[in-house]
Amino acid sequence: MTHMRSALARIGTAVTVAALLAGCSGGGGESTAEPEGLTAAEACGGFAKDAPVSAALKGVLGGDRVEDNLSKPEKAVERVREDAAAPWADSYRPQPVTYCGLQSAEEASQNLKIEVNAVGKGPYLGPELAKKVTSYTSGLEAFTSSTVGHVYFSCRLKAPAHEIVVETTVWGPAGVPDTDLEQRTRLITLANAAARQVSAKLGCQGEDGLATGVPARAAAVS
Numbered sequence: 353m354t355h356m357r358s359a360l361a362r363i364g365t366a367v368t369v370a371a372l373l374a375g376c377s378g379g380g381g382e383s384t385a386e387p388e389g390l391t392a393a394e395a396c397g398g399f400a401k402d403a404p405v406s407a408a409l410k411g412v413l414g415g416d417r418v419e420d421n422l423s424k425p426e427k428a429v430e431r432v433r434e435d436a437a438a439p440w441a442d443s444y445r446p447q448p449v450t451y452c453g454l455q456s457a458e459e460a461s462q463n464l465k466i467e468v469n470a471v472g473k474g475p476y477l478g479p480e481l482a483k484k485v486t487s488y489t490s491g492l493e494a495f496t497s498s499t500v501g502h503v504y505f506s507c508r509l510k511a512p513a514h515e516i517v518v519e520t521t522v523w524g525p526a527g528v529p530d531t532d533l534e535q536r537t538r539l540i541t542l543a544n545a546a547a548r549q550v551s552a553k554l555g556c557q558g559e560d561g562l563a564t565g566v567p568a569r570a571a572a573v574s
Contacts, residue, residue, distance in 0.1 A: 387416075387417055387457075388417060388419075388457050389417030389418055389419050389457030390417065390418050390419065390420065390457075391416070391417065392405070392406035392409050392410070392416075392418070393406070395409070395418050395420065395452070395454055396420075396423055396425060396451070396452035396454065396466075396546070397425055397549060399452065399545050399546050399548075399549040400542065400545060402545070402565065404541060404565045404566045405541055405542065405545040405565070408537075408538040408539075408541040408542050408545075408566075409454075409538075409542060411534070411535075411538045412462075412464055412524055412525065412535070412538050412539065412542065413454065413455070413456040413462045413463070413464065413525075414456055414458070414459065414462050415456045415457060415458045415459075415462075417456075417457035417458070418454045418455065418456060418457055419454070419455050419456075419457050419460075420453065420454065421453035421454055421455045421463060421465075422450055422453045423450060423451065423452045423453045423454075424449055424450050424451070425451050425452065425553075427449055428448075428449035428450065428451040428467070428468045428469075428550075429451075429468070429550060429553045429554060431446070431447075431449045431469070432446075432468060432469065432470050432516070432518060432550070432554060433509070433554065435469070435470040435516075436470055436509055436512060436514075436516045437512050440472070446469045446470050446471070447469065448467035448468060448469035448519070448521065449467060449468065449469065450465055450466070450467055451466050451467060451468045451520075451546060451550065452465070452466040452546060453465045453466075461525070462525050463525060464522060464523060464524050464525065464539075464542070465522070465523045466520065466521065466522045466523075466542065466543065466546045467520070467521045467523075468518060468519065468520050468521075468546070468547075468550050469518070469519055470516050470517065470518060470519075471504065471517050471518070471519045472517070473517065474492060474493060474504065474517070475493065476492075476493050476502065476504055476519075477493055477495050481495075482495075484497060484530075485497050485536075486533065486536045486537075486540075486569060487569070487570040488537075488540050488544075488563075488567035488568065488569055488570055489563060489567055489568045489569070489570050490503055490505075490540075490544050490547075490561065490562050490563035490567040491503050491504050491505030491506070491544075491547065491560065491561045491562050491563075492504040492505055492506055492517065492561065494540055494543070494544065494563075494567055494570075495540075496522075496536045496539045496540045496543070497530065497536065498524070498528040498529060498530050498531075498532045498533075498535045498536055498539075499523070499524050499525070499526060499528055499539075500521065500522065500523050500524065500539070501521070501522045501524075501536070501539040501540045501542075501543045502519060502520070502521050502522075502543065503519075503520045503540065503543045503544050503547045503562070504517055504518070504519050504520075505517070505518055505520075505547055505551060505556075505560045505561060505562050506518075506560060506561065507551060507554055507556035507560060508556060508557040508558055509554060509555065509556065509557070510555055510557055518547070518550060518551070518554070520543050520544075520546050520547040520550060521543065522539050522540075522542050522543040522546070524538075524539050537566060537567075537569075540567055541565075541566050541567065544562060544563055544567050547560075547562055548560075548562050548564075
């Protein structure tokens with residue numbers, strides 16, 4: 353009888369130890385779960401991998417993780433190539449393609465869209481619009497409100513061997529106050545980073561004039 357009680361005690365102890373070990377090595381449930389979504393370095397080909405651009409993306413979407421939302425980077429670049437090679441009628445306006453669409457992994461209403469397309473000759477910022485936006489030093493022209501921004505840069509393609517102008521437009525979340533100047537800088541930083549990536553993919557020859565990192569605000573025109 354004594355031997356039986358000892359055997360049962362040993363079995364009980366073994367079961368307890370096994371349960372404790374399983375609890376330690378079983379993944380810990382939520383504590384070891386992989387975060388959902390993409391990092392800034394993974395989103396849209398890594399256009400936001402550099403620290404200033406990553407910070408801008410986090411500031412716009414409000415989190416470290418994002419989800420893709422109908423990005424078509426290769427289609428967008430190919431469309432620019434096609435438009436560059438085709439003769440344009442005076443009334444022709446190339447349709448933009450979504451180069452990068454992202455939304456917060458935590459809140460889908462926090463989203464942004466970056467479009468690219470070839471455009472005709474400027475200027476692109478008229479006097480009335482100039483009163484409502486902030487201009488920056490990058491490319492041919494760069495300006496933004498608190499919800500939408502534009503960067504225009506010149507690109508000389510290797511084939512066909514002529515110069516085109518590419519417009520990169522960023523649409524940020526709605527409802528941001530017009531007085532939020534930091535949001536304007538975040539948006540232009542993202543548009544500029546995407547423009548730099550598009551320029552590289554197009555194989556633009558020579559200088560495109562695009563800023564690195566955060567574009568500087570342009571001097572006010574008196």
